[in-house]
Amino acid sequence: MEGAAKIVVAVVLAAVLLASLSSFFLVNGAEEPKVVRFGCALSLSGELEKTGQLYKEGYELWIRPTFP
Numbered sequence: 001m002e003g004a005a006k007i008v009v010a011v012v013l014a015a016v017l018l019a020s021l022s023s024f025f026l027v028n029g030a031e032e033p034k035v036v037r038f039g040c041a042l043s044l045s046g047e048l049e050k051t052g053q054l055y056k057e058g059y060e061l062w063i064r065p066t067f068p
Contacts, residue, residue: 040059043052 012066040055043049044056045052
């Protein structure tokens with residue numbers, strides 16, 4: 001059973017490596033985005049509404065331009 005486990009591990013590692021390399025080449029060939037978007041999940045209702053609103057205000061303050 002020990003030899004079969006090594007084969008399974010080797011196959012899984014090979015699959016992960018192949019997936020990593022293919023995604024690397026697909027991403028590098030793409031055009032760079034001109035806009036970067038950030039997102040998050042906020043609780044704006046329910047038990048955590050007050051905390052979610054505070055986070056929302058903090059994020060809105062963060063995205064304001066610093067210089068005119």
